[in-house]
Amino acid sequence: MKTLPAEWYPQSALMLTWPHPDTDWCDQLDAVEAVYVEMVCALCRYQPALILCPDTAWQARVAGMLADAGVPSSQLIFALARSNDTWTRDHGPITVLETQGLGAPGQPCLLDFRFNGWGGKYASELDDAINARLQEQGVFGNSTWQRSELLLEGGAIDSDGAGSLLLVRRTLLDPARNPGWSQDDIEQELHQRLGIRHFLWLEHGQLSGDDTDGHIDTLARFIDQRTIAHVTCDDPADPDHDPIAQMTAELRALRDSSGQPYRLLPLPQPRPLFAADGQRLPAGYANFALINGALLLPVYQDPADAEATRLLQAAFPQRQVHAIDCRALVAQGGSLHCACMQLPAGLTIRAPQV
Template sequence: MITTLPAEWDAQSALMLTWPHPDTDWHDQLEAVEAVYVELVRALCRYQPALILCPDAAWQARVAGRLSEAGVPASRLIFAPVPSNDTWARDHGPIAVLQSPGPNAQGEPCLMDFRFNGWGGKFASELDDAITARLCEQGVFGDSPWQRSELVLEGGAIDSDGAGSLLLVRRTLIDPARNPGWSQDEIERELRLRLGIRHFLWLEQGQLSGDDTDGHIDTLARFVDRRTIAHVTCEDATDPDHGPIQAMIAELRALRDPDGQPYRLLPLPQPRPLFAADGQRLPAGYANFALINGALLLPVYQDPADAEATRLLQEAFPGRQVHAIDCRALVAQGGSLHCACMQLPAGLTLRAPQA
């Protein structure tokens, strides 16, 4: 059986979101963050369906009403009742692969359910860790098979080129708070088995201030195509992020693709620092974009650099429409747009669970 982890630019069946609710850290910021989710879903549903997780039927009805008022067609929405600790679907959602009996056969989706422990035990996670299993047991993914892995792996920690190469930061997997007792060889063996990875691109450096994930790759560097990597920058030598980011860029320059060739690099601008009410700097950046069928959803921050980031990514993805989403409210809890969603590949059957 050949296993492939699709690239995010490959065809999708839907995008999964876990809607904010009063039992999450958003309880005192719900109005602001829900406005971001509404705008995100409104842009998304022009291109493909949304799978939206809500804690119960009452909250689902409320969310459905808000989206209807925003003009989102109900036919594009699939709801599932699933309790959650938080809303970061990228990290607690399923990681879907395609499995085929041979190189020329069409791949069939299979859902990988890796463990999630709140980014190394920083936050409560028992409900989030159960989300993929609950969805599969409810029949939300039809008859597609699923597998449980004991490896702690957050979706934001990896980025795939769709051809067996994986970009990732070492400390977000080889971490005694996440995977005690797992060596790099053992982690690579598990990722080969579950995701079909053949070429590992490990980074040591890179970190945005205010990031709780210990340096998720989706905040730092992303494949644009199989030969190109977009990445954050920091030109101000007095900025505390300058050293780690410059060191990461040096590592990116040294990476080689499976043919031994260096990657083309696409530097993205840096927005001005954003701060939470308590003075904590927030991890705002443009690498946290999300790809959907025919479009790119870009987090923006009402910053002069927004326009340049939009221009660069529109040039990088000429066949897609860039939709800018104001994510200032979303980044207030330490994540941005890509962190809030998880793509599901084409070929996956999605069904609302039976009442």
């Protein structure tokens, strides 16, 4: 039996692909690296970080920055992999737990789905090869690996850890991503690979400036197996109002695997943020990341930051909420959750064997 753990499941580490000059961050490196340093400082109070760098020189530079920031080297694991971009959520491995019998501990299996730059919008050949590179280096020891021909970005799915999956239809049923795959084909593959039994497909929901075509991790997230937190937009004049209102209606209509409606936790909306060219940016609070004992929350120096912090702290009373200023990160169209991938407990993670 396979299970895709919820993000609140215990973790071995959090994986990050560090920004470097050969990415779109080349003109904003100082600002975005400051965000990554802040993330790692908070993260490493609770668990290790697996950090991917393009070469040994950049690794040494990053290690020095983190040492200067007071991060213990014992909490850092570095690996080498060239990348087109740094959105680890979408090119990193997705890990399931496989159990052989009742009561048996789940054994991790890493899944390498295809990635093509969100439907061919951006170069992606290096990103798509990252997981194979990590496997070659022995970063995850003798853990089982499987490759799927389905194109699946980690930000496109959210699991309750009990066989239910929340996802937006157009991010998978997309001829630029999965030509020739029907919904039945995709559900069969996700059942076989991830153990999913209950599919919660959404038709609506989009933040302006989001070029992923509506990743669920920007819109709605499981808080527990009965509760979904989601973005809101109260201004009827805002172009995001109608798609988000339609999504909220869909969320109200969803039923869990036992036929019960979900509790919904509406999150506030920050004021619109804009890039230098006037493009609106997809800032929101649903793009939080759960780690052991804490929640990393993207904030935007906005009055709504405090309310989002209060709501999520109340939703996760056993975790400490760490607010991370993500204005620099959202400048390239993603936020905190997009930049990382959790690695569940049970994985052995070690420095590369090269």
